[in-house]
Structures are given as C-alpha cells and as structure tokens.
Amino acid sequence: MNWLRKLLPGNTVRADRAAVSNLYAAILKRARNPQVFGDDGFADTMDGRTGALAIYTSLVTTRLSAISQRGRVLSSRLTDRVFDDIDAGLRETGVGDASIARKVRTIGERFVGLGIAVNEAFLTSDPQASIHDILERNELTGGTGTANVADDIIDVRRTLEARSDDSLLSGLLDW
Template sequence: MNWLRKLLPGNTARADRAAVSNLYAAILKRARNPDIFGDLGFADTMDGRTGALAIYSSLVTTRLSAISQPGRALSSRLTDRVFDDIDAGLRETGVGDASIARKVRTIGERFVGLGIAVNEAFLTSDPHVSVSDILDRNGLTGGTGTSNVADDIIDARRDLEAQSDDSLLSGQLDW
C-alpha cells in the first residue's frame, strides 16, 4: 500500500510544504531571537535582520544540500520560501513594483554572499575568528556583539550537524 501512496499526487507535495514551513519557522525563530540583537548581537536594523536570516538560512540550506537529491530539492524550496517572504515584507513596507525586483536582487546578492562566506569560515583553522571577521566586515554587529553572534552561529551549526538527515528532510530542526 505504501507504493500506492507514493503514486498519488499531493501527499509528497503536502509533506514537502510542511517540511519547508517547519524549517522556515525554526530559522526565523533563531534569526529573530531577541538575545542576539542590540548591543550584544546583530545590529537591530534591516541589514542586521536580513544578515541574521541569511546566515541561519544558509547553514540549513547547505546542510540540506549535502544530504541527497531530496535534500537539494528541499533546500531550493526553502530558499524560494525565504525570498518570497522577503519580497512580501518589502511590499508591506511600501516598496513599489517598479523597484521591488532591484531591491530583492540586492538583498539576494548579499544574502548569497554572506551564506557562502559563513559556510567557508567553517573550513578555516579558527571558525570563530573567521565568522567574527565576516560579521565585522559586513557591519552586522559591533563591540561585544560580534563575539556573541559568532558563538551563536557556531552553536547553531554544531546543533544542525548533530541532527539526523531524516529529521531535517521531514522538517524537524531542533536548535
């Protein structure tokens, strides 16, 4: 009977939508944690908030992409969801249709750049220093906030790596 469920349309799509929604909710919860904003964390600005979202999203999408083809597909759908939300947020703030594409593209380029840089930082001999440099260079934090955020990013990656592939593919993200 399991083979029949796989053939029926909707079951897989529904499960994938639920997985993307659950993963995105967990990313937002981590990226919007008030304990990592302000003087002891990310700057509480549009750049700081989109930077936090970019970094935590990239940790998850990179981990998913390393799993398998289903992980890469889920990673792609999760990225689409993140950018759909960014687009909707910009529209809510009054950004007009004429400039929305340009603004989303600018945010997207920064988003991808931060994600790549942070993931590459984990390949260095001292990820804490490398992540801190990225945060400072991009003006995302200041003062003691840089070290606190770098610690949180490293903890998030460690938690993410400890989770099973199956739990992530099903949308469970415990960090």
C-alpha cells in the same frame, strides 16, 4: 496501505511543503529572537536582521543540500520561500513595483554572499576568527555582539550536523 500513500506524488509534495514551512518557521524563530539583537548580538537594523536570516538560512540549506537530491530540492524551495517572504515584506512597506526587483536583487546578492562566506569560514583553520571577521566587515554586529554571534553560529552548525538526515528532511528543527 500507509506505505503506498508515501509513494504517491501528491503526498511527497505535501510532505515537502510541510517540511519547508517547518524549517522556515524554525529559522525565523532563531533569526528574530530578540535575545540575539542589540549590544550583545546582531545590530538591530534592517541589515542586521536580514544578515541573521541569511546566515541561519544558509546553514540550514547547506546542510540540506549535503543530504540528498531531495535535500537539494528542499533547500531550493526553502530559499524560494525566504525570498517570497522578503518580496512580500517589501511590498507591505510600500516599496513600488518598479524598485522591488532591484531591492530584492540587492538583498539577494548580500544574502548569498553572507551564506557563502559563513559556510566557507568553517573550512578555515579558525572558523571563530573567520566568522568574527565576516560579521565585523559586514557591520552586522558590534562590541561584544560579534563574539556572541560567532559563538551562536558555531553552535547552530554543530546542532545541524548532529541532527539526523531524516529529521531535517521532515522539517524537524528545534534549536
């Protein structure tokens, strides 16, 4: 009877919500890790923090999208979840309704741009140098932090590639 429950639409929606929540929690844990900020990591600024979130999210969503149609759906839902959280965060800081859309759009454009740039860096002959350049150009890191973050991004990509499709579709992501 358990196999029948898996076929019912309500269970798929519930499973997808759980997977998105788990993936988002793992991304936030990685992006908010205090050890990846400061002189040896991302700049501890709003741009540095949203940059970290953008990069780690884009690595996960790109991997999900490459799996299947369900992976593309989860990727889209995960992106929606991230932006819902950004919107809520801006509202909590007192940003007025009139400027929320503009701020979310600005963050979104940067978010998407960073994600595309980092994923394209892996298509170059020297991903390390390309990621290093992206981080510096966008002023996300400084000093020894640039090399450390570039190494971390490459490690995250390797970790995601090593994860089974089923584990990612289930929302299982331990860094």
